Amino acid sequence: MTEPAALRALVHQGPVVRLRLAHVAGSSPRAAGASMYVGAAGQLGTIGGGQLEYMALDQARALLASGGLAARMDVPLGPEIGQCCGGRVQVELTRLTDPEAELVALETIRQTHPHVLIFGAGHIGRALARAVQPLPCAARLIDSRAAELALAADLPQTLTALPESELRAAPAGSAFIILTHDHALDFLLGAEALARHDAAYCGMIGSATKAARFARFCREQGLNPGPLHCPMGRKTASKEPGVIAAMIVAELWAALESRQSRAHMPAR
Numbered sequence: 001m002t003e004p005a006a007l008r009a010l011v012h013q014g015p016v017v018r019l020r021l022a023h024v025a026g027s028s029p030r031a032a033g034a035s036m037y038v039g040a041a042g043q044l045g046t047i048g049g050g051q052l053e054y055m056a057l058d059q060a061r062a063l064l065a066s067g068g069l070a071a072r073m074d075v076p077l078g079p080e081i082g083q084c085c086g087g088r089v090q091v092e093l094t095r096l097t098d099p100e101a102e103l104v105a106l107e108t109i110r111q112t113h114p115h116v117l118i119f120g121a122g123h124i125g126r127a128l129a130r131a132v133q134p135l136p137c138a139a140r141l142i143d144s145r146a147a148e149l150a151l152a153a154d155l156p157q158t159l160t161a162l163p164e165s166e167l168r169a170a171p172a173g174s175a176f177i178i179l180t181h182d183h184a185l186d187f188l189l190g191a192e193a194l195a196r197h198d199a200a201y202c203g204m205i206g207s208a209t210k211a212a213r214f215a216r217f218c219r220e221q222g223l224n225p226g227p228l229h230c231p232m233g234r235k236t237a238s239k240e241p242g243v244i245a246a247m248i249v250a251e252l253w254a255a256l257e258s259r260q261s262r263a264h265m266p267a268r
Contacts, residue, residue, distance in 0.1 A: 002035070002106060006044055014039055016099065018093070018095075019047055020092045022072075060093055071092075072092055114136075118139065118179070119143070121143035125148075131242070131246060131249045135253065143160075173199075173200045174199060175200045175203075176202045177252070186204055186214075190228055201251075205230070211231065
């Protein structure tokens with residue numbers, strides 16, 4: 001999903017055209033509603049890549065050059081264009097004459113996606129926040145240390161001395177990832193997350209030893225530590241922040257998809 005901040009930066013550099021899959025029939029690399037943005041300074045997002053996107057980019061640049069306001073493409077995704085999806089798509093191209101309205105709409109859509117609160121803006125927290133950004137999530141980095149957040153100035157973030165208040169205010173179905181600089185704070189936030197009973201995912205950085213200590217702490221508080229993932233993510237020998245973040249994101253997304261699937265199951 002295109003971040004509002006990224007689109008704002010693009011529109012500040014000149015006119016922008018939005019490309020949107022208005023209709024999809026049969027097999028397509030992306031679903032109807034998928035959008036991307038093209039400006040003189042670059043592009044954001046994707047409508048599926050391949051020859052389809054290449055052709056649409058050409059049309060968008062032509063629209064920018066001509067000063068036109070809108071265009072439409074009807075594209076068969078077959079051998080005629082060198083793709084083998086087998087479906088057919090209609091692409092709407094629209095010049096953004098009111099970029100601010102588009103930014104508001106993007107932010108509204110973003111807020112309907114699962115909220116992912118990342119507590120701790122250290123090296124792994126920052127890598128994780130960047131790894132989550134391309135996903136359809138409303139991710140936010142939370143810390144009490146201004147210096148650490150300054151290293152992630154391009155990411156949605158909250159500077160607060162009371163991170164637990166952010167956790168309490170998060171909507172139902174949020175995901176909480178806890179990797180602060182303080183084990184005691186980790187335990188506090190972990191207990192707060194479990195006490196809500198409505199998290200889509202709750203994870204804490206740490207070893208098996210830390211997990212055992214947290215389990216004892218939870219039982220003393222009358223909480224079930226079972227839903228907490230600690231250690232988080234698939235096991236890896238790597239200590240690279242980017243690799244660790246990738247392992248955590250895979251686990252996080254599986255949990256979010258599972259919750260979404262359960263939400264759409266018919267009631268019995």
